[in-house]
Amino acid sequence: MFSSLSKKTLxxxxxxxxxxxxxxxxITARCNLTCQQCNIIYANSDVRECTxxxxxxxxxxxxxxGVAIVLLTGGxxxxxxxxxxxxxxxxxxxxxVRMQTNGLATEEQIHAAVExxxxxxxxxxxxxxxxxxxxxxxxxxxxxxxxxxxxALFTKYLPTEGSFASLGCVLQRDNLADIEDxxxxxxxxxxxxxxxxxxxxxxxxxxxxxxFDQTKRFRPDEFAAVDAVVERVRAMKREGFLxxxxxxxxxxxKRFAKGEPTTWRGKNGxxxxxxxxxxxxxxxGNVAPCCDHRLPMGIPTYSADFPTVYYSRAFREDVGKITxxxxxxxxxxxxxxxxxxxxxxxxxERFKLxxxxxxxxxxxxxxxxxxxxxxVVRSQPVQRAV
Amino acid sequence: MPKKILxxxxxxxxxxxxRRVLQAQAHNRxxxxxxxxxLHSLTFTHPERGLFDVAWTVPTAGVARVDFSPAALYTxxxxxxxxxxxxxxxxxxxxxxxxxxxxxxxxxxxLAVARQAGLxxxxxPGISQGAI
Numbered sequence: 011m012f013s014s015l016s017k018k019t020l021x022x023x024x025x026x027x028x029x030x031x032x033x034x035x036x037i038t039a040r041c042n043l044t045c046q047q048c049n050i051i052y053a054n055s056d057v058r059e060c061t062x063x064x065x066x067x068x069x070x071x072x073x074x075x076g077v078a079i080v081l082l083t084g085g086x087x088x089x090x091x092x093x094x095x096x097x098x099x100x101x102x103x104x105x106x107v108r109m110q111t112n113g114l115a116t117e118e119q120i121h122a123a124v125e126x127x128x129x130x131x132x133x134x135x136x137x138x139x140x141x142x143x144x145x146x147x148x149x150x151x152x153x154x155x156x157x158x159x160x161x162a163l164f165t166k167y168l169p170t171e172g173s174f175a176s177l178g179c180v181l182q183r184d185n186l187a188d189i190e191d192x193x194x195x196x197x198x199x200x201x202x203x204x205x206x207x208x209x210x211x212x213x214x215x216x217x218x219x220x221x222f223d224q225t226k227r228f229r230p231d232e233f234a235a236v237d238a239v240v241e242r243v244r245a246m247k248r249e250g251f252l253x254x255x256x257x258x259x260x261x262x263x264k265r266f267a268k269g270e271p272t273t274w275r276g277k278n279g280x281x282x283x284x285x286x287x288x289x290x291x292x293x294x295g296n297v298a299p300c301c302d303h304r305l306p307m308g309i310p311t312y313s314a315d316f317p318t319v320y321y322s323r324a325f326r327e328d329v330g331k332i333t334x335x336x337x338x339x340x341x342x343x344x345x346x347x348x349x350x351x352x353x354x355x356x357x358x359e360r361f362k363l364x365x366x367x368x369x370x371x372x373x374x375x376x377x378x379x380x381x382x383x384x385x386v387v388r389s390q391p392v393q394r395a396v
Numbered sequence: 397m398p399k400k401i402l403x404x405x406x407x408x409x410x411x412x413x414x415r416r417v418l419q420a421q422a423h424n425r426x427x428x429x430x431x432x433x434x435l436h437s438l439t440f441t442h443p444e445r446g447l448f449d450v451a452w453t454v455p456t457a458g459v460a461r462v463d464f465s466p467a468a469l470y471t472x473x474x475x476x477x478x479x480x481x482x483x484x485x486x487x488x489x490x491x492x493x494x495x496x497x498x499x500x501x502x503x504x505x506x507l508a509v510a511r512q513a514g515l516x517x518x519x520x521p522g523i524s525q526g527a528i
Binding site for chain 1: 397398399401404405407408409411412414415418431432433435436438467469470471472473474475478479482487488489491492494495498499502
C-alpha cells in the first residue's frame with residue numbers, strides 16, 4: 011500500500027522525528043452535511059479553492075519533501091469534481107492518498123476515485139442507529155443509510171489486498187452509548203475504527219475545527235461514563251476488535267474529555283510535532299500548522315521554493331510561535347503520529363499492525379448485508395459500558 | 397434542522413476577526429481582557445438570509461445587525477468555469493485575494509460592532525493582510 015518513498019519517510023520519522031510523514035490537505039470547505047460537532051466547513055470558507063494546476067505543483071513539492079501520506083479532506087472531498095485527478099496527482103508521485111468522506115458519494119465517484127489510485131478510505135460513522143446518525147449529521151434524513159451504501163460500494167471497488175478502510179467516529183455526549191457498537195460493526199465488516207473526542211471552544215478562542223456549541227461539552231457527571239466507555243473499548247481492542255487507536259491515545263481521550271492536560275506531547279516539551287512530522291494545507295494551498303490554526307502570513311505549498319521554505323529556520327520559528335501557545339488537541343492523526351514516533355511501545359504496536367497479516371476482508375458486502383450486520387450488532391445481548 | 401452554512405461561516409469569521417484584534421492588544425492586558433470578555437459574551441441569531449444579529453453583555457448589553465452578504469465564501473476551484481473565473485482575476489499561483497478581502501470585510505464588521513458596543517478601539521486594530 012505504501013510506496014518506497016513513503017516507507018523511507020516513515021523510517022526517517024521514527025529515527026529523527028523530522029520527516030513530514032503526514033499532511034492533511036483540506037481540498038474544499040464545501041460540504042453536503044452540517045454535522046453538529048464540525049466547524050471546519052465554516053472556518054475554511056473564506057479562502058478560495060486552489061485549482062488542479064496548483065494541486066499538481068503541491069503534489070510535486072510533497073513528493074520532493076518525501077511526504078508519506080496525504081489525507082484528502084474538507085468539507086466533503088467527493089464534492090470536488092476533480093477528485094480523481096487530485097488523487098492521481100499524489101499517487102503517481104508516490105505519495106499515498108487517504109480519502110475521507112461523509113458517505114454521500116455516488117457509485118460513479120467512488121469508482122473513479124479507486125480507479126485513480128485511491129485505496130485507503132475513512133468514512134464518518136458515529137452510530138449504528140440511523141436516527142441518531144442523521145441527527146448528528148445535522149438532521150439529514152437517510153444520511154446513515156447513504157453512508158452504508160457508500161461503504162458497500164467501497165467494498166465492491168477496493169481491492170481486498172493492499173487497501174485500508176476505516177470508520178471515523180467522534181466520541182461525544184450524544185453517542186457515548188453507541189461507541190462499542192460502531193467498533194463491533196466495523197470489525198464485522200473488516201473495517202477499522204478510529205475515535206476522536208469532540209472538540210469545543212469559545213468565541214474568544216476560535217479554533218478552526220472546534221465547535222462553539224457549549225452543549226457538546228462533557229459534563230462532570232458524564233466523566234465516569236466516558237472513562238467506562240474508553241476502558242471497555244480498550245478491552246475490546248485486546249479481544250481482537252479492529253480499533254486503530256493506541257493505548258496512550260485512549261488514556262488521553264479520558265483526560266481531554268475532562269479538560270485535563272494530555273500526555274502525548276510530553277516528550278516534546280508539551281508541543282506537538284508540527285511541522286516536523288505533519289502539517290495541514292488549506293483549500294487555497296497555503297500551509298498551516300494544523301487544522302485548528304493558521305499562520306499569520308500566506309505561504310503557498312504550490313510555490314517552487316516551498317521545500318526550501320519548509321526546512322528554513324524562519325518557517326520553523328513561525329510555526330513554533332503558534333504550537334508553543336496551543337493547549338493541545340486530540341485530532342486522532344496528529345497525536346497518533348507523535349505517539350507512534352516518540353513512544354517505543356506505540357512504535358512497536360504500529361509496526362506489528364503493519365507487519366501482521368491484515369484481517370481477512372470478507373468483501374464485497376452489499377448494502378443489505380451491511381444493514382443486516384448493523385441489526386445483528388444492535389440486538390446483541392452484550393453488556394455495554396453505558 | 398440543518399445548520400445555515402453561510403450564517404455559521406459568517407459567525408466564525410466575525411469572531412476570528414475579533415480574535416485578531418484581541419491578539420493585537422496582547423501588550424495591553426486590560427484592553428485584551430475587555431475584548432476577550434466581549435467576545436466571550438457574544439450570541440448570534442439569523443433573522444434572514446445574509447444577515448446576523450449579534451448581542452453582547454460586555455461592557456454593557458447591546459445588539460447589532462451585520463449584513464454579511466458581501467463576503468465571498470466558498471469560492472470553487474474545481475469546475476472549468478470556476479477555474480476560468482479565477483484565471484480572469486489573476487488568482488492562480490498568487491496570494492489569495494479572496495481571503496484577504498474577506499479578512500478585511502470581517503475586520504471592518506467587528507470594529508463597527510465594537511464601536512457600537514462602546515469598546516475602547518485599539519490604535520492598531522490588527523487588520524491582517526495574511527491570516528490566511
